[in-house]
Amino acid sequence: MNNSHVRRATNEDQKIARRQAILDGARQLFVEADYFDVSMAIIAKRSGLAKGTVYLYFKTKEEIFLSLSTEELENWLSAFETRLREQVRPLENTEFVDILRDTFMGRHLMQRLVSLLHLVLEKNITYEEAFAFKLNLKTRMNRLSKLVEQVLPFLAEGQGFSLLSMLHCLVVGSGQMSDPSPVLKQVLEHPEMEPFRVDLEKDIFDTFSFLLEGMKSVSENQSC
Amino acid sequence: MNNSHVRRATNEDQKIARRQAILDGARQLFVEADYFDVSMAIIAKRSGLAKGTVYLYFKTKEEIFLSLSTEELENWLSAFETRLREQVRPLENTEFVDILRDTFMGRHLMQRLVSLLHLVLEKNITYEEAFAFKLNLKTRMNRLSKLVEQVLPFLAEGQGFSLLSMLHCLVVGSGQMSDPSPVLKQVLEHPEMEPFRVDLEKDIFDTFSFLLEGMKSVSENQSC
Amino acid sequence: MNNSHVRRATNEDQKIARRQAILDGARQLFVEADYFDVSMAIIAKRSGLAKGTVYLYFKTKEEIFLSLSTEELENWLSAFETRLREQVRPLENTEFVDILRDTFMGRHLMQRLVSLLHLVLEKNITYEEAFAFKLNLKTRMNRLSKLVEQVLPFLAEGQGFSLLSMLHCLVVGSGQMSDPSPVLKQVLEHPEMEPFRVDLEKDIFDTFSFLLEGMKSVSENQSC
Amino acid sequence: MNNSHVRRATNEDQKIARRQAILDGARQLFVEADYFDVSMAIIAKRSGLAKGTVYLYFKTKEEIFLSLSTEELENWLSAFETRLREQVRPLENTEFVDILRDTFMGRHLMQRLVSLLHLVLEKNITYEEAFAFKLNLKTRMNRLSKLVEQVLPFLAEGQGFSLLSMLHCLVVGSGQMSDPSPVLKQVLEHPEMEPFRVDLEKDIFDTFSFLLEGMKSVSENQSC
DNA sequence: TATGAATGAGAGTTCATTCAT
DNA sequence: TATGAATGAACTCTCATTCAT
Numbered sequence: 001m002n003n004s005h006v007r008r009a010t011n012e013d014q015k016i017a018r019r020q021a022i023l024d025g026a027r028q029l030f031v032e033a034d035y036f037d038v039s040m041a042i043i044a045k046r047s048g049l050a051k052g053t054v055y056l057y058f059k060t061k062e063e064i065f066l067s068l069s070t071e072e073l074e075n076w077l078s079a080f081e082t083r084l085r086e087q088v089r090p091l092e093n094t095e096f097v098d099i100l101r102d103t104f105m106g107r108h109l110m111q112r113l114v115s116l117l118h119l120v121l122e123k124n125i126t127y128e129e130a131f132a133f134k135l136n137l138k139t140r141m142n143r144l145s146k147l148v149e150q151v152l153p154f155l156a157e158g159q160g161f162s163l164l165s166m167l168h169c170l171v172v173g174s175g176q177m178s179d180p181s182p183v184l185k186q187v188l189e190h191p192e193m194e195p196f197r198v199d200l201e202k203d204i205f206d207t208f209s210f211l212l213e214g215m216k217s218v219s220e221n222q223s224c
Numbered sequence: 225m226n227n228s229h230v231r232r233a234t235n236e237d238q239k240i241a242r243r244q245a246i247l248d249g250a251r252q253l254f255v256e257a258d259y260f261d262v263s264m265a266i267i268a269k270r271s272g273l274a275k276g277t278v279y280l281y282f283k284t285k286e287e288i289f290l291s292l293s294t295e296e297l298e299n300w301l302s303a304f305e306t307r308l309r310e311q312v313r314p315l316e317n318t319e320f321v322d323i324l325r326d327t328f329m330g331r332h333l334m335q336r337l338v339s340l341l342h343l344v345l346e347k348n349i350t351y352e353e354a355f356a357f358k359l360n361l362k363t364r365m366n367r368l369s370k371l372v373e374q375v376l377p378f379l380a381e382g383q384g385f386s387l388l389s390m391l392h393c394l395v396v397g398s399g400q401m402s403d404p405s406p407v408l409k410q411v412l413e414h415p416e417m418e419p420f421r422v423d424l425e426k427d428i429f430d431t432f433s434f435l436l437e438g439m440k441s442v443s444e445n446q447s448c
Numbered sequence: 449m450n451n452s453h454v455r456r457a458t459n460e461d462q463k464i465a466r467r468q469a470i471l472d473g474a475r476q477l478f479v480e481a482d483y484f485d486v487s488m489a490i491i492a493k494r495s496g497l498a499k500g501t502v503y504l505y506f507k508t509k510e511e512i513f514l515s516l517s518t519e520e521l522e523n524w525l526s527a528f529e530t531r532l533r534e535q536v537r538p539l540e541n542t543e544f545v546d547i548l549r550d551t552f553m554g555r556h557l558m559q560r561l562v563s564l565l566h567l568v569l570e571k572n573i574t575y576e577e578a579f580a581f582k583l584n585l586k587t588r589m590n591r592l593s594k595l596v597e598q599v600l601p602f603l604a605e606g607q608g609f610s611l612l613s614m615l616h617c618l619v620v621g622s623g624q625m626s627d628p629s630p631v632l633k634q635v636l637e638h639p640e641m642e643p644f645r646v647d648l649e650k651d652i653f654d655t656f657s658f659l660l661e662g663m664k665s666v667s668e669n670q671s672c
Numbered sequence: 673m674n675n676s677h678v679r680r681a682t683n684e685d686q687k688i689a690r691r692q693a694i695l696d697g698a699r700q701l702f703v704e705a706d707y708f709d710v711s712m713a714i715i716a717k718r719s720g721l722a723k724g725t726v727y728l729y730f731k732t733k734e735e736i737f738l739s740l741s742t743e744e745l746e747n748w749l750s751a752f753e754t755r756l757r758e759q760v761r762p763l764e765n766t767e768f769v770d771i772l773r774d775t776f777m778g779r780h781l782m783q784r785l786v787s788l789l790h791l792v793l794e795k796n797i798t799y800e801e802a803f804a805f806k807l808n809l810k811t812r813m814n815r816l817s818k819l820v821e822q823v824l825p826f827l828a829e830g831q832g833f834s835l836l837s838m839l840h841c842l843v844v845g846s847g848q849m850s851d852p853s854p855v856l857k858q859v860l861e862h863p864e865m866e867p868f869r870v871d872l873e874k875d876i877f878d879t880f881s882f883l884l885e886g887m888k889s890v891s892e893n894q895s896c
Numbered sequence: 897t898a899t900g901a902a903t904g905a906g907a908g909t910t911c912a913t914t915c916a917t
Numbered sequence: 918t919a920t921g922a923a924t925g926a927a928c929t930c931t932c933a934t935t936c937a938t
Contacts, residue, residue: 008901008937015901034346040929050903055930115342118400121408122258124929130411138419161419166431169397176342176396184345187354195362195385207390207435214438232918239918264912274920276915285912348912456916456922463922482794488908498924503909563790566848569856570706572908578859586867609867614879617845624790624844632793635802643810643833655838659879662886680897687897712933722899724936733933796933 006049019057022047023071026064031109034181035065035116062124066133069117072110077140079103084147091151093212100167101205108178114168115175152212154219166211174204243281246271247295250288255333258405259289259340286348290357293341296334301364303327308371315375317436324391325429332402338392339399376436378443390435398428454496467505470495471519474512479557482629483513483564510572514581517565520558525588527551532595539599541660548615549653556626562616563623600660602667614659622652691729694719695743698736703781706853707737707788734796738805741789744782749812751775756819763823765884772839773877780850786840787847824884826891838883846876 009018025047029038040061044051058064080103091099104111121130145160155163178201180188188197233239249271253262264285268275282288304327315323328335345354369384379387402425404412412421457466473495477486488509492499506512528551539547552559569578593608603611626649628636636645681687697719701710712733716723730736752775763771776783793802817832827835850873852860860869 006902010899010901010938018901036347039927041927051929052904052931053902056901059930061929115400118339119343122405123260125405125407127407127410130407131414134411134417134420138416141419162422162427162430165422165427169401169427169431170393171397172400173393173395173397176339177393181346181349183349183351183354186351187358190355192362193358195365196358198386198389203386203389203393206386207393210435210438210442211431212438213441214434214436217437217441218434234918263910268921275913276921277919279913280918454923458917458920458922466922484795487906489906499908500910500925501923504922507909509908563848566787567791570853571708573853573855575855575858578855579862582859582865582868586864589867610870610875610878613870613875617849617875617879618841619845620848621841621843621845624787625841629794629797631797631799631802634799635806638803640810641806643814644806646834646837651834651837651841654834655841655883658838658883658886658890660886661889662882662884665885665889666882682897711931716900723934724899724901725897727934728897731934 006053015057018049022049022054022057023064023068026068027109030065030068030112035119060124062120063129065113065116065120066125066129069113069120070133070136072107072113073137074140076103076107076110077144081144081147084144084151087151089151090153093152093209093216096152096212097205097209100208104201104204111171111175112179115172118172152216154216156219159215163211163215167208170204170207174201239281242273242277246273246278246281246288247292250292251333254289254292254336259343284348286344287353289337289340289344290349290353293337293344294357294360296331296337297361298364300327300331300334301368305368305371308368308375311375313375314377317376317433317440320376320436321429321433324432328425328428335395335399336403339396342396376440378440380443383439387435387439391432394428394431398425454501463505466497470497470502470505471512471516474516475557478513478516478560483567508572510568511577513561513564513568514573514577517561517568518581518584520555520561521585522588524551524555524558525592529592529595532592532599535599537599538601541600541657541664544600544660545653545657548656552649552652559619559623560627563620566620600664602664604667607663611659611663615656618652618655622649687729690721690725694721694726694729694736695740698740699781702737702740702784707791732796734792735801737785737788737792738797738801741785741792742805742808744779744785745809746812748775748779748782749816753816753819756816756823759823761823762825765824765881765888768824768884769877769881772880776873776876783843783847784851787844790844824888826888828891831887835883835887839880842876842879846873 009015022043026038026043029042029046040054041051043061043064044054047054054064058067080100083099083103087099121133141161141164145158145164147160148163149155149157149160152160152163187193233242246267250262250267253266253270264278265275267285267288268278271278278288282291304324307323307327311323345357365385365388369382369388371384372387373379373381373384376384376387411417457463470491474486474491477490477494488502489499491509491512492502495502502512506515528548531547531551535547569581589609589612593606593612595608596611597603597605597608600608600611635641681690694715698710698715701714701718712726713723715733715736716726719726726736730739752772755771755775759771793805813833813836817830817836819832820835821827821829821832824832824835859865
């Protein structure tokens with residue numbers, strides 16, 4: 001496949017680029033197949049490196065997928081945060097959900113990775129890695145929570161974080177269903193299966209809209 | 225040593241009992257360990273059979289866990305249905321959620337299995353198995369939806385099914401987080417991780433309450 | 449190599465035979481090559497089994513070589529014990545050494561395995577395995593020590609065991625030198641290397657003879 | 673970060689010093705761990721050089737350990753030779769052994785390296801290296817043999833060399849046993865294992881004493 | 897001379913599944 | 918029907934060595 005020798009990553013930038021190349025290879029493969037079918041061997045092959053080289057950049061397969069998840073998650077968090085920062089005034093629930101929907105567009109991979117996180121963090125991960133991941137996530141979520149509480153004034157303090165947690169939960173839950181295996185896809189094409197065929201991305205946002213509406217409604221009733 | 229073969233299951237009842245023994249063995253083991261640590265070898269040992277015998281009753285490991293999931297799911301669906309049928313009048317949202325919470329009590333295993341379903345249905349399952357599972361689920365959910373729509377009159381037709389889907393989604397999402405790996409458990413004990421340490425069972429029902437409140441509120445506004 | 453399926457080892461005898469076949473395969477290979485070149489893969493191939501099958505009989509590569517060592521060691525111990533039991537009267541040192549030499553004949557493999565023991569017991573061995581090996585060795589050596597003390601009356605109580613330990617030490621030490629690698633063999637053929645080319649089997653027995661002579665001489669002087 | 677390259681060794685002295693630094697690093701590490709756990713990577717790190725640089729000074733890992741062995745062996749040979757040269761008159765066996773014991777003190781590393789030699793010389797060593805090592809050893813041993821024959825007059829010509837060979841053999845044999853792996857150490861702590869727990873350094877010298885005594889006794893009887 | 901990124905063969909091991917008995 | 922020995926592909930990961938820089 002590649003007779004030509006791989007150009008060596010000599011400086012820090014090149015090393016970062018190489019690391020990125022591995023992540024990108026893994027990402028591609030994960031788009032095409034499921035987690036278990038993405039072996040270290042094919043990640044190496046895809047990124048044009050030897051197996052051992054991949055291990056220079058990532059200690060384990062889990063570390064690759066944790067990094068990938070972090071990357072995709074941060075990407076989305078940034079996009080969402082940016083969109084929220086553009087808002088100077090309180091938002092209607094529908095406006096909020098529209099923004100959310102926008103930022104979710106084309107982030108199917110992120111959804112799948114987030115659904116996978118549990119599995120990945122279950123095995124072969126050190127305390128330090130898990131801790132770093134979670135801490136980073138907390139920091140990002142805290143910042144975002146503040147913003148959310150600003151644009152949705154009916155939220156009490158702390159409810160921003162809760163809302164994001166619920167969202168996370170919804171993403172995981174719907175993420176599992178939104179990428180069926182080939183066999184399942186076939187099953188869902190059967191006319192009898194129509195009720196299960198609903199667009200699950202749509203479902204997340206419908207659910208989330210109701211959720212917001214409910215929180216708002218409860219908050220208004222409490223203030224009476 | 226080899227003389228102690230298990231008495232053969234000759235009639236249908238005995239075969240059903242044996243099948244059940246395997247499922248019960250697998251269930252026990254899954255309570256103690258995670259999916260990947262429950263091997264066919266120990267399922268066989270636990271149910272007092274030989275490895276080959278297990279394969280007479282289940283074609284694959286996935287089939288066992290699919291059956292187990294069906295069983296647990298049906299159990300819960302029945303319990304919930306029974307409780308709803310006892311109600312002759314419309315319920316308050318809080319009453320509905322209380323019933324839901326009641327039926328969830330002690331069904332931690334079901335939650336974990338439902339979270340696993342995606343993984344299990346992804347691999348090594350035939351069209352027929354997947355179809356049968358889904359069809360059965362649809363039938364049960366349809367029946368339940370009707371009931372739900374009866375006790376929650378603000379729901380439009382079809383919203384009962386949606387509500388159950390959302391619930392499913394919440395269960396999956398929170399199910400993943402509610403059984404962390406040993407390492408993750410340790411991480412969560414750190415003071416910094418307090419925000420992630422919320423009781424996730426509680427969260428499901430809080431979220432679900434808001435959801436219901438939102439649906440009700442929307443429905444009321446529409447009818448004006 | 450073997451299209452024909454392997455006949456299954458159904459009863460205990462056949463299983464013992466299969467275990468033996470694996471050991472024999474490993475033994476053959478160890479005769480032809482050194483420890484590190486004898487991989488589990490070729491042991492399996494040589495004994496006409498799949499790699500996984502070998503692992504049904506031995507948990508690790510180390511267990512194979514520990515078993516092999518035990519086997520060879522016991523073989524020699526038995527042979528030596530038998531020869532000593534035939535003696536009804538005290539032996540001259542030279543007679544004793546002659547018997548020893550006889551029983552060592554053709555046991556080159558045993559010498560190499562004993563030299564390897566340290567390496568094998570160093571890694572990947574459980575406490576239980578190591579303990580069982582050592583305990584067995586102790587029992588055998590104790591019994592043999594008694595005999596040795598009988599046929600060599602100048603030995604004080606306990607000196608039989610010491611003598612066997614010294615012998616063990618000599619066997620290990622000379623065992624290392626007696627199977628040079630191909631390169632070393634070539635080096636030793638050089639005329640300059642003549643002093644190193646001495647027959648090391650001979651050396652063991654010369655050394656051992658002096659040792660016995662020394663012990664006898666010391667014992668006689670003490671009794672004066 | 674990459675600027676902190678090590679200052680280049682331009683003249684011969686510096687190169688010798690660098691070579692020595694590598695050997696010293698390896699020595700330190702070998703004291704702390706066993707041969708297989710001492711990787712080229714950590715030798716490089718310990719000696720403050722890059723992996724590639726180590727290979728400028730030593731072609732293989734084996735060459736490092738062969739050099740180390742040579743160094744330690746020569747050290748001891750020198751010490752022993754010096755001590756013997758101080759003697760103007762024939763020595764009693766016990767005096768000889770006392771000197772031997774003195775020079776062995778604190779040379780545990782040498783013992784372990786000598787025990788390793790077989791392994792190291794077995795693999796990955798060129799004819800030239802092996803030859804050079806052996807030739808050097810022969811020269812040193814020849815010189816020492818002469819001395820030994822002088823201080824122990826009962827030795828016939830050539831027996832000095834034999835005696836040293838026997839000593840070598842004893843050192844190797846006992847060297848293996850004197851540094852048990854952690855597991856083996858634990859096993860030996862068991863009360864049942866008492867007989868194997870003898871102090872092996874003591875054993876070498878006891879054995880060697882008997883050996884000398886035997887040689888002396890035989891020589892005296894022959895001269896009658 | 898010095899670097900350290902890249903190599904890649906090969907290691908031991910696991911386990912769902914098959915099939916001769 | 919029941920067994921469990923046999924399978925073998927697949928797995929992750931290591932490390933002495935090379936060589937472009």
